[in-house]
Structure formats: C-alpha cells, structure tokens
Amino acid sequence: MAHIVSTRPLIDGGLSGVRDEHTLTVCDPPDGSTRSVDELIALADGADVLLSVLADPITEALFEARPGLQMVSQYAVGVDNIDLEAAEAHDVAVTHTPGVLTDATADQAWALLLAAARHVPAADRYVRDGRFERWETTHLMGMELARKTIGIVGMGRIGTAVARRALGFGMEVIYHNRTRANPTVERQVSARHVGLGELLTTSDVVSLHCPHNDESHHLLDAAAFSKMKASALLVNTARGPVVDEAALVDALKSGEIAGAGLDVFEDEPEVHPGLMEQDRVVLAPHLGSATTDTRMRMAQMCVASITALLDGAESVPHRLV
Ligand code: GLV
Ligand code: GLV
Numbered sequence: 001m002a003h004i005v006s007t008r009p010l011i012d013g014g015l016s017g018v019r020d021e022h023t024l025t026v027c028d029p030p031d032g033s034t035r036s037v038d039e040l041i042a043l044a045d046g047a048d049v050l051l052s053v054l055a056d057p058i059t060e061a062l063f064e065a066r067p068g069l070q071m072v073s074q075y076a077v078g079v080d081n082i083d084l085e086a087a088e089a090h091d092v093a094v095t096h097t098p099g100v101l102t103d104a105t106a107d108q109a110w111a112l113l114l115a116a117a118r119h120v121p122a123a124d125r126y127v128r129d130g131r132f133e134r135w136e137t138t139h140l141m142g143m144e145l146a147r148k149t150i151g152i153v154g155m156g157r158i159g160t161a162v163a164r165r166a167l168g169f170g171m172e173v174i175y176h177n178r179t180r181a182n183p184t185v186e187r188q189v190s191a192r193h194v195g196l197g198e199l200l201t202t203s204d205v206v207s208l209h210c211p212h213n214d215e216s217h218h219l220l221d222a223a224a225f226s227k228m229k230a231s232a233l234l235v236n237t238a239r240g241p242v243v244d245e246a247a248l249v250d251a252l253k254s255g256e257i258a259g260a261g262l263d264v265f266e267d268e269p270e271v272h273p274g275l276m277e278q279d280r281v282v283l284a285p286h287l288g289s290a291t292t293d294t295r296m297r298m299a300q301m302c303v304a305s306i307t308a309l310l311d312g313a314e315s316v317p318h319r320l321v
Contacts (some may be wrong), residue, residue, distance in 0.1 A: 005049070011295040044065075049309070052075065058082040058087070060083055063090035073302045073306050076097060095305035097318065097319055100298055101288065105162035105237055106162045113235050141235065144256075149205070150174075150203060150207060151202070153209060153210055159207075166189075176194055211238070216242050220243045230256060245265065246272065254282065298314075305317050
C-alpha cells in the first residue's frame with residue numbers, strides 16, 4: 001500500500017482511478033497560495049508519490065528531506081519547477097502529461113490572438129459601460145488576420161497545432177526552431193523554417209511555443225522587440241520568462257509593437273503593472289490547459305503513470321526521469 005499526496009485538489013473525479021489499496025491525500029492550501037519548499041516537505045511526510053503542479057518548487061531539499069519519495073507525478077507538460085537532475089540523483093521518478101493539452105493550449109493561443117487583434121476586452125468593457133450609442137466608422141479597428149504572417153517560435157506539438165489553425169485563418173506560417181521540423185510537419189502546415197531575426201522582422205503575429213530553459217530565457221528582449229513590426233502582436237502561452245517582461249512593457253509603451261496576448265508571466269502569479277495599463281494587452285491567468293476534457297485527461301495520465309510505477313511495471317508511461 002502506497003501513500004499518494006496531491007499538493008492541491010484536481011478536477012472532480014480526476015483521481016478516481018487511484019486504486020483502493022493506496023491512500024490518497026489531497027491537500028488544499030487554505031488561500032490557494034503557492035507552496036514553499038518547506039510546506040512541500042511537510043506535506044510529503046510519509047508520501048511515496050507526490051502529485052505536483054507548476055507552482056510547486058520541487059527541489060533537491062525536498063528529495064533530501066523525504067528519502068522515501070519514489071515519484072513526482074507532474075500535473076502539467078512543463079516541468080521547469082522540478083529539479084530533474086536532483087530527482088535522478090535521488091532515484092525519484094518524474095512523469096508529466098504531454099500531448100493531451102496540445103489542442104487546448106493552441107485554442108488558448110488563438111483566443112488571446114483574436115482578442116488582441118480585435119480588441120475584444122476593450123469592446124466588451126465599452127458595451128457594458130453603456131457607451132454603445134451609435135455605430136462608428138473608425139472605432140476599435142483591429143488587425144485582419146487573413147493574408148498576414150504568423151511566426152511560430154517552437155514548432156513542437158503545440159506550435160504545430162497553432163500553425164494548423166493559422167491555415168484555416170488564411171495566414172502564412174513561418175517558424176523558428178532549434179532544429180528544423182520534419183518535412184511532413186512543414187508540408188502539413190505549409191510552414192517555412194527561418195532564423196529568429198527573419199521571423200521577428202516579417203511576422204505580423206509572433207506566437208511562442210518553446211519550453212523555458214537557459215537558451216530560451218529572455219529570447220524576446222529589447223533587441224528582439226526593436227526588430228518587430230510596429231503593428232505586430234505577441235502571443236505567449238508558453239512560459240513567462242521566455243519574454244523579458246520589462247522590455248515588453250517598454251516596447252508596448254513606445255509603440256515598437258502593437259499589442260500582446262499573454263497567458264503566462266515572468267514572475268507568476270505577479271503581473272508587471274505596466275502590462276495592466278496597456279489597452280491592447282489581453283491577460284489570462286495561465287489557462288492553456290484549462291478545459292474540462294484536458295484537465296480530466298491530465299489527471300488520468302497522472303493516475304496511469306502512478307499506478308504503473310507502484311505496480312512495478314517495466315515501463316512507466318510519460319516518464320522523464
Ligand atoms: C502548462 O503550462 C503545462 O506545462 O502543462
Ligand atoms: C506539448 O505537448 C508540446 O510539446 O508542444
């Protein structure tokens with residue numbers, strides 16, 4: 001019998017597949033606040049498996065304090081909150097939930113893009129404020145997407161799903177990736193591989209879909225924004241620190257770029273106050289995977305990985321370490 005500890009409640013019924021022979025403890029942070037390392041160590045007392053979310057700092061200190069821990073099952077595709085090397089050194093398995101949130105996240109990128117392109121939040125406020133008195137010829141005019149170019153940074157599963165949607169909107173697709181996507185993917189979404197510089201100077205929309213790591217940290221900085229079109233929109237549903245947020249605020253203020261749709265932030269859940277002041281910036285609290293279907297599938301994937309590990313299966317699905 002094993003003890004599974006979830007650091008916070010998941011979707012209703014998501015963990016119903018955990019076998020009766022195991023104990024499941026679902027923790028509920030009183031104010032929903034982000035856990036500190038010490039809090040995680042405390043709640044992992046006696047845990048064989050920790051079910052973690054992005055906000056949980058899974059560090060070496062946790063593995064040292066809880067040598068009984070066999071596994072961290074991350075309820076997300078990204079694992080930048082987990083020290084994978086330390087996990088490996090302490091012989092702790094780490095799994096995540098790739099693939100199932102691809103469409104949900106691509107939809108969210110498009111929701112933010114369309115909202116920024118057509119001023120959806122400002123339009124909504126305008127109507128609610130009772131200011132819709134007559135039809136205006138030049139009011140809240142937006143960017144038409146057909147025949148424009150979308151530049152995708154990171155042509156993985158999510159980037160490809162965003163590109164597929166772009167074809168439906170009649171957009172040209174270019175992309176930048178560390179390694180060129182395979183020819184089938186390029187053909188399927190009619191995408192052309194370009195250097196980052198060319199992507200920045202020619203795109204009307206730049207959408208980020210790369211992981212955050214040393215290489216992608218502040219990939220979009222002041223120099224990058226100065227290359228972009230003044231009419232361009234930035235969409236980030238990847239990770240906040242891929243963008244230098246202070247430089248983004250400067251670029252928006254000075255009109256170097258026109259707007260942004262942001263699902264993620266450099267210092268989440270903090271949001272740069274300069275972003276709040278910008279009318280053509282659409283903000284969301286990291287909702288990429290937030291659909292009922294996807295969150296349920298993510299929970300089921302965690303349960304499948306946990307069950308496989310506890311059963312001693314030869315291969316544990318979606319295992320990174
Ligand atoms: C969400 O950001 C995830 O990595 O699943
Ligand atoms: C998400 O699943 C990705 O790898 O793009």
